[in-house]
Structures are given as C-alpha cells and as structure tokens.
Amino acid sequence: MLIKSYEISKKDLNFSSFFLIYGENIGLKQDIIKSVLELKEKRNGKYKLFKFEEEEIIKNQNNFFNLIFSGSLFDEKKAIFITRTTDKLFNLICEISKKDVKDILIFFKSDQLEKKSKIRNLFEKDKNLVCVACYQDNNFDLIKIINDEIKQTKIKLSTESINLLIERASGDRNNLRNEVNKLKSFALNKQMVSYDQVKELTNMVGNYQNDYIVNICLNGDKKKLNKILRENNFSFEDFLILLKIFSKKIHRLLKIKIFNRLEKNLDQIFNQIRPPIFWKEKEDVKKQVRLWNEKKLNLIIKKINEIELNCKKNHELSTNITLDFLSTVCNEVNNYS
Secondary structure (H helix, E strand, O other): OEOOHHHHHHOOOOOOOEEEEEOOOHHHHHHHHHHHHHHHHHHHOOOEEEEEEHHHHHHOHHHHHHHHHOOOOOOOOEEEEEEOOOHHHHHHHHHHHOOOOOOEEEEEEEOOOOOOOHHHHHHHHOOOOEEEEOOOOOHHHHHHHHHHHHOOOOOEOOHHHHHHHHHHOOOOHHHHHHHHHHHHHHHOOOOEOOHHHHHHHHOOOHHHHHHHHHHHHHHOOHHHHHHHHHHOOOOHHHHHHHHHHHHHHHHHHHHHHHHHOOOOOHHHHHHHOOOOOOHHHHHHHHHHHHHOOHHHHHHHHHHHHHHHHHHHHOHHHHHHHHHHHHHHHHHHHHHHO
C-alpha cells in the first residue's frame, strides 16, 4: 500500500509489520521511521533494534530467519532495519511477508527505486505492506520545519533569515534542524534574531562549507580544494555529512542530465527541479552538467556508498579514505575535460 509521507502520523499502521522507505531524502526517511516506531511503541511497547546491510542478509539468510521466527524468553519485540535494499531481496520479502510474524517490525530502506522495481511494485500493491516514497523537500516543507522547531520558543525570524537558513543547510532537513537549534541556544529569551546574527551564527557551519567543497570537486578546482582542506580540521561526522551532500548533488545532476535529453534549456530544467537550485549555485551546476556524463556520475554514487561503509567500519582511516576520494573526483574532471 502506497502512503504519502505526510500521512504517516495520521494513519493507523498496526495492520502491517513491513515497511519500504525509499528515496533521496535521507532526513525524511529518518523522520518516517521514527514516526512509525513511535506509533508502534505507543501501542505495543519497546522494540529491540537490529540493523543489517542487504548483503549481510543475503549471505546469512538462515540467521535472519532465525531472528524473525524464533521466539524470545523475554517476549522481546524486534525492529529490524535493512539498508541499501534492492530487488535482490524480492523472493525473501515475498516469503516472510506471507507468514504470521509476531512482535516483529521490519524496515527496508533504499535510495532510488525505479517504477519497474519488483519490491517497489510489491509494496505498492499489497494491502498488508506499506510503501513510502521520500522525495526531496521543497521550500514549503523546509519553512514548515523551521516554524515547527521555533513555535515553542519566543524566537521570530524574518523571511530573509529563513531563506538564509535554508540556503546554508543546502536544503537538507537534518542540517536545517541543527542550524535552528544553534539559533535557539543563542537566542534563549530573545524574541527577535536578526538577519546579521543568523548570518554570523551559520557563516562557518559545516553544511555551508561542505556544499562549497562539493562544488569545488565537481568543478575540478584542485587549487581551491587543497586550500580549504588545509585550512580546516574535519571530524568523522563532518566527512559523513560531506558524503551525504555529495550524494545529493550527484543525484540531482543525474536528474538534470535525464531532463536534458529532451529539454536543452537548462534554465527551464532548473525551474522544474525540487528542491530548487539556489541562484548562487546555478553557474556551478551548468558547468557540472557539461563536465560530467551519466556513466561517470553513477560510478561516483557507487563509490560514495562504498566509502560510507568503509568509513563506518574504520573511523581511523575515514580521513584518508575521504580525502583520497575528493582528490580523485577533482582529478577526474581534469582528466576527463
């Protein structure tokens, strides 16, 4: 059953134990899962959490079945999260979704799934399964997030300040919440936070810097890249955010390239893209559309997925792994152009 993302909190979801959450919007996927889990726990009590990659399930299906179907001495409820889900799990999902599973909740998380995807079609058509598509937020969504975050405070923000926050957060709802929380900590009992104060507080935030770094890489500007990497110390968390922003920009470029097959006017395409491309970034994006083909962009997405996994497995090497990736992308532009 297909359910709109904004309907989740209004639905009675106790009819299903299986959820497919897919799309480019990482923050929205996290919010959807959090909402579903809260709704379930409100009625059924706490769940113990288990997390797997798709490949782990494929390699150890027997262990996975034991986890689902074996009872617990303590009547333990289990919430299982499977990331990077593809059609490779189609047969397994068909099998377990037909069985009577008790005290089990399974979230299948995926990025983009095409209309022909077998698991997407299965979840959309089966009334006992739930499918939620998480598309990129538009400006209205992001403004609502800001207003929701500050409605319990006395803070008032001008339209100009709200637009600046959205721009600095690169259209990412998680980054946006982080920036609003900074404002809340700064403001305390103040009613009005000025545009200049918002600008100062968010001027050096990682999100804005990361956005800039990604564009430098995709433009092949090695001199600027080396300079900014020398002048900043990046944490493990900074690199994860950077890779997420990189992935979002690559997915957006791919979407533009697909539109560009039929519509040659990039400005017309930019008007259709959601979330909108900020005016300061448009020239960079036009340049990147010329520099990169779809094959190269898909290879970068694959590489980012590998790097994210390697960084999480080995924090100590995350700096070197990510720096090598950034340099490789930057050099690729110069070799390719």
